[in-house]
Amino acid sequence: MTKIIELIGAPTDIGASVRGAGMGPDALRVADIAGTLARMGFEVLDRGNLAGPATPWAAPAGGLRHLDEAVAWNRAVYDAVDTALGAGRLPLMMGGDHSLAIGSISAVAWHARQRGQTLRVLWLDAHTDVNTHGTSPSGNIHGMPVACLLGQGPAALTGWSGQPAALTPDAIRFLGIRSVDADEKRAIQAQGLTVFDMRHIDEHGMRNTLTEALQDVDENTHLHVSFDLDCLDPADAPGVGTGVRGGPTYREMQLCMEMLADTGRLGSLDVVELNPALDVRNRTAEVAVELIASLLGQSTLAR
Numbered sequence: 001m002t003k004i005i006e007l008i009g010a011p012t013d014i015g016a017s018v019r020g021a022g023m024g025p026d027a028l029r030v031a032d033i034a035g036t037l038a039r040m041g042f043e044v045l046d047r048g049n050l051a052g053p054a055t056p057w058a059a060p061a062g063g064l065r066h067l068d069e070a071v072a073w074n075r076a077v078y079d080a081v082d083t084a085l086g087a088g089r090l091p092l093m094m095g096g097d098h099s100l101a102i103g104s105i106s107a108v109a110w111h112a113r114q115r116g117q118t119l120r121v122l123w124l125d126a127h128t129d130v131n132t133h134g135t136s137p138s139g140n141i142h143g144m145p146v147a148c149l150l151g152q153g154p155a156a157l158t159g160w161s162g163q164p165a166a167l168t169p170d171a172i173r174f175l176g177i178r179s180v181d182a183d184e185k186r187a188i189q190a191q192g193l194t195v196f197d198m199r200h201i202d203e204h205g206m207r208n209t210l211t212e213a214l215q216d217v218d219e220n221t222h223l224h225v226s227f228d229l230d231c232l233d234p235a236d237a238p239g240v241g242t243g244v245r246g247g248p249t250y251r252e253m254q255l256c257m258e259m260l261a262d263t264g265r266l267g268s269l270d271v272v273e274l275n276p277a278l279d280v281r282n283r284t285a286e287v288a289v290e291l292i293a294s295l296l297g298q299s300t301l302a303r
């Protein structure tokens with residue numbers, strides 16, 4: 001695994017439904033993300049925060065809210081993640097809302113293809129984020145990143161990886177899902193997306209679910225984790241804009257992260273949708289930092 005971790009702050013709520021996710025990067029810094037990872041033996045480079053347009057908080061146009069601004073933010077994220085990967089570092093993109101995964105994963109997909117690696121994305125989320133500008137009830141782009149990465153978004157947000165689609169449907173696994181719009185259900189079935197929803201986790205347990213989700217990860221896989229903090233149960237992570245009860249517990253998510261770490265294939269990470277305006281004494285940021293540490297290999301005992 002890469003030993004240098006590059007922290008990339010993307011302080012914006014450009015694609016979100018409520019304000020506040022733009023404060024996410026600094027809340028993670030206050031929770032000592034850099035010191036925590038440094039104490040684990042990583043070299044940590046904090047690049048500070050990217051710059052981009054303010055959120056106009058305007059109505060949607062053509063089914064999309066803040067498209068031009070979302071393009072600008074994603075372009076900045078793409079460039080930063082591209083630079084980090086090109087330098088052989090592990091980019092840790094600190095959102096910001098989940099629309100920023102368009103830029104992040106597009107850059108990852110380009111690099112994986114150049115290296116001849118198989119890209120596998122683990123999408124940890126309460127939602128599948130597979131709406132399009134044709135189906136989204138709100139026009140908020142944080143509900144559309146997966147569709148854009150599958151090549152089904154607006155022209156301005158697709159094709160960034162050098163191909164029409166950054167991801168093929170079999171390159172992504174969803175985990176923790178419990179809120180899916182009717183049109184999203186149709187899209188999931190039409191494209192054959194693999195969704196480990198909460199019922200699957202309830203019936204099979206987190207351990208078996210992760211084993212299934214990771215069964216074809218091999219030494220040639222680039223594993224990207226896109227961690228929306230609303231994946232967690234809101235009892236453990238209240239600081240999110242679109243919380244849905246009934247998510248994985250803190251312990252279940254710890255096991256998930258440790259099993260992802262065990263693959264040794266983690267190459268890049270998004271941590272998004274942290275909303276300090278809705279948090280309680282920065283608890284969600286602290287939980288996020290603990291889970292990120294586990295994902296990067298921290299465990300209670302040497303194993």
Ligand SMILES: [Mn+2]
Nearest residue numbers: 098125129228
């Ligand atoms: Mn999401």
